[in-house]
Amino acid sequence: MRRETVFAAELAWPDYQAAVEKGATPMLIPIGSMEQHGHHMPLHVDVLLPTEFARRVAETAGGLVAPPFTYGYKSHQKSGGGNHLPGTTSLDGATLVAALKNVLCAFAQHGVRRFVLFNGHYENSWFLVEAIDLALKELRWEGISDAKIVLLSYWDFVTEETIKQLYPEGFPGWAVEHGGVLETSLMLALYPELVDLARAVDHPPASFPPYEVYPVKPEWTPPSGTLSSPKAASREKGAILLEVCTNGIVQALKAEFT
Ligand SMILES: [Zn+2]
16 A cells, blocks of 8 residues: 655656646645755755755645756855865756756646745756746647746745844845755754764855856855854754744745635
């Protein structure tokens, strides 16, 4: 007897078909990256976190979770440490756009009409918009004009109130949160076995000049690879973030899909 699952790829095709053919079941697609996240966390933080948010949302509000995109667009020095760092393994923008466009169109051909893209890697942002635009255009040529795609990044659902609660000493800004309190707290709450806080490097938030240079100057990135200190991260903060963001996303999808 097969167990109940929200993961699309764990279904046999007739069950998948029954779930999607009428178009009402949203397809939740986590989109991450393989990117260094400091000495204390694994390379797949940006995949693990949006996948878990998608799973929680699917369990609460319905929907299927698609296999995640496990590689993403190139790490940017000011938001992810840079693409030059060991372990960071990225796609060209055009590759990501083409792959996501293909996947969106294929799901739509199966009957899916509601999509939610769960972005877990800041640098993906505009490439996801481009893939959405091209997919909707291609679908219209095929006569499918009723697809709706919601694009979100879970950190945008962290409320001002939560920020005050989580960063009593001041919020460094999302751009330098790479490997910092947000991601580390979420990982501690969800995958403590993959985090080693003893190896976390404590340092002030990275500061960059108001311009960029290519090839990048590696010395601009803190040697740890994180852009702010994860020292104040905790399981409890992770639990708060999980709840606030999951609730916010569920509300947003209710508003968009009913
Ligand atoms: Zn990350």
